[in-house]
Amino acid sequence: MEGHKEPLWLRVEGSHCSLSEMDDFDLTRALEKPRQLKIERKRSFDERSMSELSTGYARQDSILEMAHSPGSRSMVDTPLSVRNSFEPHPMVAEAWEALRRSMVFFRGQPVGTIAAYDHASEEVLNYDQVFVRDFVPSALAFLMNGEPDIVKNFLLKTLQLQGWEKRVDRFKLGEGVMPASFKVLHDPVRKTDTIVADFGESAIGRVAPVDSGFWWIILLRAYTKSTADLTLSETPECQRGMRLILSLCLSEGFDTFPTLLCADGCSMVDRRMGVYGYPIEIQALFFMALRCALSMLKPDEEGREFIERIVKRLHALSFHMRSYFWLDFQQLNDIYRYKTEEYSHTAVNKFNVMPDSIPDWVFDFMPLRGGYFVGNVSPARMDFRWFSLGNCVSILSSLATPDQSMAIMDLLEHRWEELVGEMPLKICYPCIESHEWRIVTGCDPKNTRWSYHNGGSWPVLLWTLTAACIKTGRPQIARRAIDLIESRLHRDCWPEYYDGKQGRYVGKQARKYQTWSIAGYLVAKMMLEDPSHIGMISLEEDKQMKPVIKRSASWTC
Numbered sequence: 153m154e155g156h157k158e159p160l161w162l163r164v165e166g167s168h169c170s171l172s173e174m175d176d177f178d179l180t181r182a183l184e185k186p187r188q189l190k191i192e193r194k195r196s197f198d199e200r201s202m203s204e205l206s207t208g209y210a211r212q213d214s215i216l217e218m219a220h221s222p223g224s225r226s227m228v229d230t231p232l233s234v235r236n237s238f239e240p241h242p243m244v245a246e247a248w249e250a251l252r253r254s255m256v257f258f259r260g261q262p263v264g265t266i267a268a269y270d271h272a273s274e275e276v277l278n279y280d281q282v283f284v285r286d287f288v289p290s291a292l293a294f295l296m297n298g299e300p301d302i303v304k305n306f307l308l309k310t311l312q313l314q315g316w317e318k319r320v321d322r323f324k325l326g327e328g329v330m331p332a333s334f335k336v337l338h339d340p341v342r343k344t345d346t347i348v349a350d351f352g353e354s355a356i357g358r359v360a361p362v363d364s365g366f367w368w369i370i371l372l373r374a375y376t377k378s379t380a381d382l383t384l385s386e387t388p389e390c391q392r393g394m395r396l397i398l399s400l401c402l403s404e405g406f407d408t409f410p411t412l413l414c415a416d417g418c419s420m421v422d423r424r425m426g427v428y429g430y431p432i433e434i435q436a437l438f439f440m441a442l443r444c445a446l447s448m449l450k451p452d453e454e455g456r457e458f459i460e461r462i463v464k465r466l467h468a469l470s471f472h473m474r475s476y477f478w479l480d481f482q483q484l485n486d487i488y489r490y491k492t493e494e495y496s497h498t499a500v501n502k503f504n505v506m507p508d509s510i511p512d513w514v515f516d517f518m519p520l521r522g523g524y525f526v527g528n529v530s531p532a533r534m535d536f537r538w539f540s541l542g543n544c545v546s547i548l549s550s551l552a553t554p555d556q557s558m559a560i561m562d563l564l565e566h567r568w569e570e571l572v573g574e575m576p577l578k579i580c581y582p583c584i585e586s587h588e589w590r591i592v593t594g595c596d597p598k599n600t601r602w603s604y605h606n607g608g609s610w611p612v613l614l615w616t617l618t619a620a621c622i623k624t625g626r627p628q629i630a631r632r633a634i635d636l637i638e639s640r641l642h643r644d645c646w647p648e649y650y651d652g653k654q655g656r657y658v659g660k661q662a663r664k665y666q667t668w669s670i671a672g673y674l675v676a677k678m679m680l681e682d683p684s685h686i687g688m689i690s691l692e693e694d695k696q697m698k699p700v701i702k703r704s705a706s707w708t709c
């Protein structure tokens with residue numbers, strides 16, 4: 153096995169070539185190692201432009217062209233990441249063991265992984281459930297290891313749950329809503345298994361998980377790409393499931409923006425944290441799910457209309473996000489000098505953002521080179537906080553232009569101390585405290601400064617960071633992050649999150665053996681080892697969609 157030799161691909165430190173150059177680069181290097189090659193260099197279904205799709209519908213089967221070769225994985229019991237490495241880190245084997253321990257079975261079939269397997273903790277809360285968002289890294293780990301069955305079962309089970317009638321008190325939820333989580337109840341006497349699911353009706357704050365449906369679509373594509381099994385996504389049930397999710401977020405209403413309006417706490421940050429309105433995480437997942445759905449929807453009588461709506465929305469959404477959510481040195485300076493009270497079509501400050509509302513920290517935080525998508529943009533409100541998941545998903549989905557993707561990574565490198573510190577990766581930066589914390593969180597004792605959702609550090613975010621690093625050709629950044637994780641995570645029993653400005657302390661109320669911390673690590677390791685895995689979770693830039701933002705002045709400095 154040639155695994156002991158560092159893949160050539162990984163040796164390109166600090167390269168700054170464009171993403172399209174990187175694509176060529178990756179693939180030629182990958183070709184030098186035929187046993188690692190799982191992506192064929194053909195034009196993929198994803199690469200078809202949206203404008204092309206709006207006119208003539210391309211062949212459905214082209215998704216096969218980029219699919220990983222399925223038959224190559226036979227020894228499913230031994231994790232490939234253990235077999236392939238010359239000297240696997242001892243954590244890898246332990247992580248696989250812990251991941252397998254977390255598997256949940258329904259009538260003998262694996263259908264997901266439990267959120268945390270923390271024996272020591274007295275209160276279980278809802279950590280004994282299978283969360284849709286938490287299962288994503290587990291699913292990717294299983295797919296990368298050639299074990300797609302659990303992923304297929306999960307996709308089908310959650311699809312069934314989507315069909316349930318959902319109510320909060322006397323109010324009926326939209327048909328397409330996917331559950332936040334579900335639990336399998338085993339009756340040892342009757343020998344029966346039943347399922348209970350939560351669509352937000354028993355969650356804190358009673359908020360429906362907007363991200364679940366998007367993750368479901370993204371995972372369906374990852375499964376299809378990884379296995380080349382088109383039969384699942386093409387079933388009438390899956391096609392309908394996608395359409396139901398899409399009708400929830402593509403419906404016409406009073407919106408004047410193409411972004412999706414949400415309540416606080418409807419995604420990973422599932423408590424009140426001032427992420428209501430148009431949070432970046434949801435917008436990036438929305439964009440990615442739309443693109444994934446586009447690659448899987450059949451252009452039949454029912455699908456065609458959705459395809460057309462998706463194409464239009466993607467154009468508007470990418471324009472809006474790239475123009476109004478993007479912040480770099482130049483843009484910050486422009487906002488700082490904004491005039492207010494501008495009416496009519498000539499307004500530059502379209503949302504009437506008051507320059508006085510720019511927080512002090514952002515002036516120091518912003519490097520000359522680098523940038524990011526801000527947390528939220530709505531009338532007279534820009535949330536300048538940096539959120540890691542939204543920015544990484546923007547890179548993976550190509551919502552960020554190649555220049556913007558590079559700038560996001562530049563900023564991360566530049567602000568490593570603040571954003572990574574001693575434990576990758578901060579969920580957001582900076583924290584909110586004092587009066588602002590009281591107003592924004594409603595005095596939430598779990599979300600005190602630099603803890604949990606309020607500037608806490610979440611090991612699970614390592615996989616999205618690693619994927620973004622690979623896509624932008626900066627694997628050395630991921631390596632640094634993995635080194636940090638390897639020095640602590642196992643010793644600390646795989647906590648859910650860390651606290652403190654540097655992320656040095658195990659989180660106040662963090663679960664131990666949190667499954668997505670475990671799976672996130674495995675996915676990061678497997679992707680670095682075999683970067684072709686990235687194809688499952690990344691979408692190429694649509695060359696037809698012209699970037700609207702030019703390089704800012706910071707690029708020439």
Ligand code: GLC
Pocket residue numbers: 267279283285286419420421422
């Ligand atoms: C917490 C997190 C949420 C996660 C859940 C289960 O509520 O905020 O994102 O899905 O725990 O791990």
